[in-house]
Amino acid sequence: MKRLLLIIMTIAMTAGMVFPIHADPAHDVKVFQDFFKKKFPDVKFDDFGNGVYALDKQLRSEWEITMEFPPFELQLEEGKKLFKTPFKNGKTYASCFKNGGKNIAQNYPYFDVKAGKVKTIELEINECRESNGEKPLEYSKGQIASISAYIHSMANGKRINVQIPDHPAALAAYEKGKQFYYARRGQLNFSCAHCHTSTAGMMIGGNILSTALGQTSHFPAYRSKWGELGTLHRRYNGCNKQVRAKPFKSQSEEYRNLQYFHTYMSNGIPLNAPGTRF
Amino acid sequence: MASGILIRSKTSNGVTLVRASMKHPMETGQRKDSKTGEKIPAHFIQVATFELNGKVIFIANLGPAVSKNPYISFKFKGGNKDDTIKLSWVDNKGKSESGEGKIS
Numbered sequence: 001m002k003r004l005l006l007i008i009m010t011i012a013m014t015a016g017m018v019f020p021i022h023a024d025p026a027h028d029v030k031v032f033q034d035f036f037k038k039k040f041p042d043v044k045f046d047d048f049g050n051g052v053y054a055l056d057k058q059l060r061s062e063w064e065i066t067m068e069f070p071p072f073e074l075q076l077e078e079g080k081k082l083f084k085t086p087f088k089n090g091k092t093y094a095s096c097f098k099n100g101g102k103n104i105a106q107n108y109p110y111f112d113v114k115a116g117k118v119k120t121i122e123l124e125i126n127e128c129r130e131s132n133g134e135k136p137l138e139y140s141k142g143q144i145a146s147i148s149a150y151i152h153s154m155a156n157g158k159r160i161n162v163q164i165p166d167h168p169a170a171l172a173a174y175e176k177g178k179q180f181y182y183a184r185r186g187q188l189n190f191s192c193a194h195c196h197t198s199t200a201g202m203m204i205g206g207n208i209l210s211t212a213l214g215q216t217s218h219f220p221a222y223r224s225k226w227g228e229l230g231t232l233h234r235r236y237n238g239c240n241k242q243v244r245a246k247p248f249k250s251q252s253e254e255y256r257n258l259q260y261f262h263t264y265m266s267n268g269i270p271l272n273a274p275g276t277r278f
Numbered sequence: 279m280a281s282g283i284l285i286r287s288k289t290s291n292g293v294t295l296v297r298a299s300m301k302h303p304m305e306t307g308q309r310k311d312s313k314t315g316e317k318i319p320a321h322f323i324q325v326a327t328f329e330l331n332g333k334v335i336f337i338a339n340l341g342p343a344v345s346k347n348p349y350i351s352f353k354f355k356g357g358n359k360d361d362t363i364k365l366s367w368v369d370n371k372g373k374s375e376s377g378e379g380k381i382s
Contacts, residue, residue, distance in 0.1 A: 069297045073284055074347065227346060 023171040025164045025264060028178070032197075032265045036213045040201065048214030049269045051277065055201050056208055063276065072222035072274050075229050076153060079146030087132040093147065096128035105155035106271055109260050110163065111170035118173050118256040121148050122231055126251075139250035140234040141226070149220040149229050152273035160217060160271060162264040177261025180254060181212075186245030192258075207278075216263040218275025229274055232259060283377030287363050294357030294381055296328065296336075298365050299349045306342040322370055326350060329364040330357060340367075357381050 036048065040055065047054040053063045083101065086092045094100035109120045122144055126136040137144040164174050181192045195204065196212035203209070219232040226234075233250035236258065240247040248254045282301035287294055300323065307320025320342060328336035336352055357363075359381055366376035 069284075069286060069299070069349070069351075071299070071347075071349070074282065074299065074301050 023175050023178075025171075025174055029265055029267055033213060033268075035197065036200070036211050040211070045268070046270055048211055048266075049217035049272050051210040051214065051218070051275070052208040054214075055211075059208070066276050070222070070274075070276055071224075072149070072229055072276065075146050075222070076149055076274060078143075079148070079150035082143055082147050083150050087129070087134050089132055091132050093125065093128055093151075096124065096131070097151070101151050101154060103155045103158055105152040105273070106158040106161050107163070109256060109263060111165055111167070111173060111260070113165065113167055113170065116169050117253065118260045120251065120256055120259060121151055122233070123251050123256070125151075139231065140237070141228060141230050145220040145229040145231050145234075148231060149274040152220065152271060156271050156273060158271055160263060160266050160269050162260070162267055164260075164264060173257045173260055174264065176254075177257035177259070180258045181261055186240065186243035188243040190243040192239070212262065212265060214266050214269045216259065216266050217269045218272050218277075220273065221275040221277050224276075224278045282375055283365055285363055285365055285377060285379030287357070287379060287381045289357050289359060289381050293353055293355055295351070295353050296363055297349070297351045298328075298379075299347060300326070300365070300367055300375075301347055302367070302369065304342070304344055304346045304348065308342075320370060323348060323367045324370055326365060326367040328352075329366075330354075331361055332364075 033045075036043075037045065040048075043054045050060075050063075053060040083093050098104050105121060109118045111117075112119045122139060125144055125147055126139075129136050164170055184191045184194075192212065195209050196215070200209050200211040216232060219235065220229045221235070222229050223235075231250065233255045236255050237247040237250065283298065284300075285296065285298040287296040289295075302323050303321055304323065305318050305321040307317065309318045310316065311318055322342045322344065323340045326338040326340060326348075327334055328338075335354055338350055340348060361381045362378050363381060364376060364378045366374060368374045
């Protein structure tokens, strides 16, 4: 009997060692959000979704004028048109998304337990195309950004509500994303957290660093630098280049896991996509 | 409304503010194709005309120095709610497009 117990204990311990997951996302998100609430006591929680415009009055007034006639409108119209254009087999994008694509973007990215990976809207747009016999679109800009922006815009105002199921693979993806966020990279040896957590709100060059909280709420975004809409992964790509690191590909596992962590950290912020940024 | 033109105008205290944007590549003719090395031919809007109920109120002569998807905004005295503002442009290739919007 004693021996049996010992065996069971050994198995239990090894099992514990094989999956050393101590992730506690619910705790992480509280710490993460409390940090910003404490750092910027004057900023209302919902306002974090407006990035640097929540922090600087001057920039905000310029931005408000821009938003009266936003530069992305033509592209958003194009996205709407593309979304509603049927494929050759007669089906549309709406057939691939729950609720026809309406009011779903706040739940993305989510962990698909069957596929064992994090799914983003852009990834699903291309999966949708492939399952309907169309060629996949190029990620990060152009049509995919327009369509994704339209899907996001249909959920505007809904609070980000990313779920992390209690599944080892999902928690592992979350942990990997978290690791990416806090790991130093590139020749400049910066992590995402260096700029967007600890020194958020301070100046870098001529720009104000935005807070990591709320960054995902307005993507795909129109950046003056791009002159068009781009996806979140295009922005990650630019961030990585700025610290002189080799960027990963759009929709790579690394960026999807990062997006999973990054968006989860902004849970509760209302969606306001697409945004305009400089 | 034509797909490539957006017009929005608002009137208050007898002054109307018109804002419009046009979808156009606005090629200068100076850029080179990064793959073939050949120059991309110039393609830009030359004249943009705004009409209020069929009467020309504003003409803009644009050139290659104007950026992609031009945005034009101006104010004028007059204009009533539900009047129609029409924008039409002609580019150097002779193509043209027009779009309308009501004053709100």
